[in-house]
Amino acid sequence: MKEFEDKFSELQADMISICMEYVEDRADKVYVYASREEGVTSSDFFYLINGKYVEPHKLNDALEEAEESYDTSAARNFMVLDILNEDIGKIKVLCQEHQRDMPTEMKLIYDVRSRKFKAEYKYDLVYTHDDIKTASHIADEWFEEVKNIKL
Template identity: 80%
Template structure:
């Protein structure tokens, strides 16, 4: 029992740490959206930096004068997404190995100042049964919700 929890936590920690690495550990909060539905794997990530909610390609917009700029190259962004998606695959394998239900959606929030970690899981289909919405829509809605409510 303990081993499943430990390995599950480890994979989530890895997802947070690759996102932190992207901003050289310079973020107040990290948000990771991960989903796997009907074989579709998707992930997104964004940040709270200097009281501004920003998507990865916009992190430099949150910097104060004199702050060292982030490298927001497309390659780096895709590298993070590749690792996130790889970890979603590993979570799937882990859940199968321990005969657990695989979450269809994971919303991870890491507060870098306090070290507090929050995770929300869904097990129902979120978008594959929707005619219009995709994982990207859901991730963007979450970004807007977080931004508008300052969560």
């Protein structure tokens, strides 16, 4: 039991860690969307920086004057997504090995200052039964939802 929980937590921590590395540890909060449904693996991530919610390619929009700019190259972005998707695959294997249900959706939130971690899981189909929506639609909706919550 403990082994499953530890490994599951470790993989989630790795997901947060790679997103922190991408932002050079300069973010107030990190948000990771991870999805595995009907064989489709998908991930996305975004940040809260200087009171602004930003997607990875727009990090520099959140900078204050004199702050060093971020490297938001597509290559770095894809590297993070590859690692996130790899971790989702490892979670899938871990769940199979321990006869656990694999979450279809994980929303991970890490508050850098308080060092608090929060996770929400879904086990029902979120988008594969929808004719239009994909995992990236759901991730974009979450970004908009979070962005529109008043701080």
